[in-house]
Structure formats: C-alpha cells, structure tokens
Amino acid sequence: MKRLNNRGFAITAVLYGLLILFLLLFLGMIRILNTERKRMEKISDEIDKSIVNMEKIDINSDNVISEGGIYVTPYRGKYVFNITGDGTKEYYMYLPIYSIVSIKDKQIKVTRGVKTDTGITETDYTSKVLNGMGINNSDITSITITGVYTSVRKNDTP
Numbered sequence: 001m002k003r004l005n006n007r008g009f010a011i012t013a014v015l016y017g018l019l020i021l022f023l024l025l026f027l028g029m030i031r032i033l034n035t036e037r038k039r040m041e042k043i044s045d046e047i048d049k050s051i052v053n054m055e056k057i058d059i060n061s062d063n064v065i066s067e068g069g070i071y072v073t074p075y076r077g078k079y080v081f082n083i084t085g086d087g088t089k090e091y092y093m094y095l096p097i098y099s100i101v102s103i104k105d106k107q108i109k110v111t112r113g114v115k116t117d118t119g120i121t122e123t124d125y126t127s128k129v130l131n132g133m134g135i136n137n138s139d140i141t142s143i144t145i146t147g148v149y150t151s152v153r154k155n156d157t158p
Contacts, residue, residue, distance in 0.1 A: 054078075054149045065103055066142035072113060073099045077150030084142040106140050 054077065064084075065071050073079065076097040080090050095101070098113035 054151050056080075056147050056149050058147045059145050063145045064142055065101060065145070067103050067106070069142075070100050070102045071145055073097060073101065073148070075148050075150040077148045079145055080147040080149070081143050081145045083140055084144065090146075101143075101145070103140060103142065108140060108143060 057075065063071055073095045074097070076095070078092050078094045079101075080092055082090060093110075095110060096112065098115055100111040100113045102109050102111070
C-alpha cells in the first residue's frame with residue numbers, strides 16, 4: 001500500500017507542477033496583452049487629440065481644377081475634393097503646405113512646392129495621386145477642392 005501512495009504523491013506533484021507552470025505562462029501572456037492594449041490606447045488617444053483639434057476650413061467652391069490648371073495648397077491637412085461627373089462622392093488626400101495640384105493627361109498629379117521670394121516653385125518630386133483608390137484616372141477631366149481639415153485656424157497665415 002505504501003508504494004501506491006508514493007506513486008500517487010509523485011503524480012500529484014508533477015500535475016501540480018504543470019498546473020503552476022501553465023498558470024505562470026497564462027498570467028504572463030495576459031500581462032503582455034494588457035501592456036499592448038494600454039500602448040494602443042495611448043496611441044489612439046494621441047491620434048484622437050490631433051484629429052479633434054483639426055477644424056474644417058471651407059474652400060471657395062469655384063476652385064475647379066481642369067486640364068492645365070493648378071491649385072496651390074495654402075494649408076497642411078486633409079483636403080476634400082469631388083471629381084466632376086462622379087456625383088456627390090467625396091475623396092480625401094493629405095497634402096503638405098505649398099503642394100501644387102494639377103490635372104495632366106487626365107490624371108491628378110501633386111508636385112511638392114517650395115516658397116521662395118518670387119512665389120511658389122516646383123521641386124523635382126512628382127507623385128500620381130489616387131492610384132488604388134477605385135478611381136479610373138482616365139476619366140478625370142476636372143476636380144473641385146471644397147475644404148481642408150487642418151489644425152491651422154482660418155485667420156492664421158500659412
């Protein structure tokens with residue numbers, strides 16, 4: 001009978017040891033996930049604060065850019081625009097200050113601009129915009145910029 005009790009004691013010790021090891025691993029995983037959640041909440045709060053501080057500035061609806069025309073962005077922010085013939089659907093693009101928006105070969109192009117003493121001059125950097133946004137670039141004849149979400153107030157000069 002003594003042998004049976006010794007075997008039971010050994011098996012119980014192994015099982016309790018495995019249970020304690022499992023609990024330690026499980027609690028460690030929960031701690032790691034909790035730390036990750038807190039970090040993501042902090043990042044989310046920072047993003048919310050930056051978005052909440054942004055206000056929409058309405059831009060004159062006469063800002064229609066057609067083939068050969070340009071628009072120079074007066075603010076850094078998320079610009080709202082409509083494509084002519086695409087109904088009331090709004091599109092968004094984040095642009096730095098002094099970006100030059102134009103339509104060339106039925107494609108929307110953005111060129112980075114630099115402010116100089118004589119005005120805004122283009123740099124060599126050119127980017128085709130709207131690729132992969134579900135817009136057929138060959139159909140674009142003109143766009144209308146209607147507003148911009150920015151943290152700059154209306155009365156501030158860029």
